[in-house]
Amino acid sequence: MSLKPKTNRRNFLKTTGMGIMGFPLIMNGFSGVAPSDKIRVAHIGTGNMGGAHIRWFSAFPDAETVALCDVDELRLANARKLLVANNSSANPDLYSDFRRIIERKDIDVITCATPDHWHALVAIMAFESGKDVYGEKPLSFSAKEGKLMLQSMKKHDRIFQLGTQIHAGDNYHRVAEIIQSGALGKIHTVRLWKTGGTSGLGFPPTETPPATLDWNMWLGPAPYAEYTPVKCHGTYRSFFDYSGGVFADFWCHIADILYMSLHPKGLSSIDARGDIPHDGIADTPKWIDVDFKFKDLDVYWTTTPPDVPGADKMGIGAHFEGEKGTLTCDYDKRIISIGGETTDDLPEVTQSSPRSPGHQRNFLDAVKSRIQPESNLEYAREMTLPMHLALISFRLKRKLQWDSDKEEFINDPAANFLLSREYRSPWSLPVY
Template sequence: MLIETNRRTFIKKAGLSMAGFYYFPHLMRKPAPSDTVRVALIGINGMGLNHLRWFAGITEVEIAALCDVDENHLKKAAETLKEIRPDAKPKLFTDFRRILDDPEIDAISCATPDHWHAQVAIMAFQASKDVYGEKPLSYTLREGELMFEAMKANNRIFQLGTQIHAGDNYHRVAELIQAGVIGKVHNVKLWKTGSPPVFEKATYQDVPKELNWDFWQGPAPERRYHPERCHVSYRYFLDYSGGIFQDFWCHIADIVWWSINPQKLESISATGSKSAGIGDTPDSINIEYKFKKLDLSWSSEIPDVPGAGTKHIGAFFTGDKGTMLADYSSREIRIDGEVLKDIEDIPKTILRSPGHQQNFIDCVKTRQQPESNLAYAKEMTKPMHLGLISWKLGRPLAWNYKKNEFKGDIEANNLLFRPYRDGYNWIGA
């Protein structure tokens, strides 16, 4: 008797049989048609177009659907995909829920504005879809916890879009620090320079006919439309994001959590100014974090540390034997006055990535969690949320790491989650 196995079940079973090849995914780049992973893209402007190009460049991926609340974005994305894959015939949607209804979709990528990240991911998990999610992980801390619970409950795969994580430099920095070349790390300085754009006033106007503005706002507070508040520049309004700080935190904090995994956060103290004009995210922000055995800081200015020079983003580790300066693509070790790029005697102990998006697709098949997995991402993202809360309130905050809440501070704890706007609470949070 012939038992027919549907395509999604086949992929899962085939993936499990591939587990032995997980660390060598390049050996399996020519899949059979039945091994194709069908991906849908939600939010396809800006970074979403990068998602499209990345996934369209992976042989075993079929981009089966595109979704955006702006029909102009849909048209542009469909044309871009056609240039890369002339035979592509994706379904087009303006409501991402229609994608989740399709049982033949295996995974989604989400590059919506920040305030939509959590609900899209949670609903995708509930619909048995795996998720490649753009950073930041979520708009609030509690949303990250809800995402993790939904992922576990539905046995799903998640990769956070921290593409720099896949590069060799971050792998090597983590190896060197974990090998103890600078000793026990007791202080880390993080920084990212730059100010947000200044919007002098809101240019209120009618909503463009191709844009569903109500859906774009979704769970965020309802506001009158003006273009400064929408595509791309939404990032500089606290209704949707946290400005430059929230945009870049995970890219550089990633190497800290990977290298030393800070534990037992005790306090957060943020200062800084608000951006000029109608935007309300930080123009500058300086944060002091105190962990049980580590002091960590964030600054909008380049710190006075050896080698920082004109680096506009970086991490400076201080250990009891030396220091390490790192950014996206370089590193400098200082020990006893000597400056080194590497220490060849330290072996490579961290397996290299096949590519960030390829790693995700491989894991959809093997059912192993990828490099920037959700358990890791939510802990790495947590201090970002807490630092922004301290900045909003304008005062230091004490953190109870055992209870995962602020100590005796109702006002601060209320900011760990923002209730969703009526009509857009689709996960019952």
């Protein structure tokens, strides 16, 4: 049975996911679930992050992994071994075409750990078939895709969680509390950074795809390209046909704390500078710096850590500058400076936000309660959009003006053209 509205299964999952007075239960200790009442999960894409999905969801007693899908037969076989190693009773169905999973009515949830250029289409097709989605970052390949994902999710009343696992961590919650308390005064500047970028990958010749890999299906909606291993597993993000490099990969890791803390609005200009590698076929940024202008807030992204205390020891981080003080953080550290004094916490700022039961647990609880989770699609789309706009500025090599209300560049047909991409036949996006 599927998780469609008004079914007994849906009603069961909803009621068992809520405690007295309607508050979601923290399900870490949930046990004794009948097999027929478990959330039935399928994993699409079984590489590095797909393997993590298998380990995470197979550990929950109220979830059952019933299907695995990958276009690479070797990865699919290894994924089955991994699942069985974590749950000896597992007996998943195996697929090379994710559409076989989408059409099944007995699957409740899919997780998506495909290359970036597949994220949106897999999610939208899952929404249309009545399934909820745990999708890896970045949210989408293009800005338009993110908008369509949100429209589809709302139309079909689905649940979505973006795989920004760090969002559930205590440090991000605490940073947001401190900034929102006003202890640093009004925040006027935020600096974000991530060291490293795309390497050139040399000039390898094209090859015949391995017999175990469906290269045409791997490409999917992306433009056709002859096969070379560096365009596939592991390094596909080095190519604009499939992703946006290290910048696209890590933007949401650290922009997340900016949006958790300040919810910036009114983005009006984007000015990116950078370069691509010159020692290979890769074409995403070797380095990229971006200036963003929001309403009452300046945000700067750099590939080199800024000249602020502690940043030189952080490969990724955020630095908030306020009228009274500053806060520098990464995933698990904080450096707070106020009035010449430095500390890692402000005990006078009380805990004001509920802590997460865990990123994947939060998603499964949302599937039951039908209340959107922490890294929900609406939040994720808003947080991801500046990344897409920055890459457009990078590719056009000029500053761009943005209309936040209309969600389009101002008097700039070339930039607006890059907000989306035509899919390769037979794939297409829906029209809402």
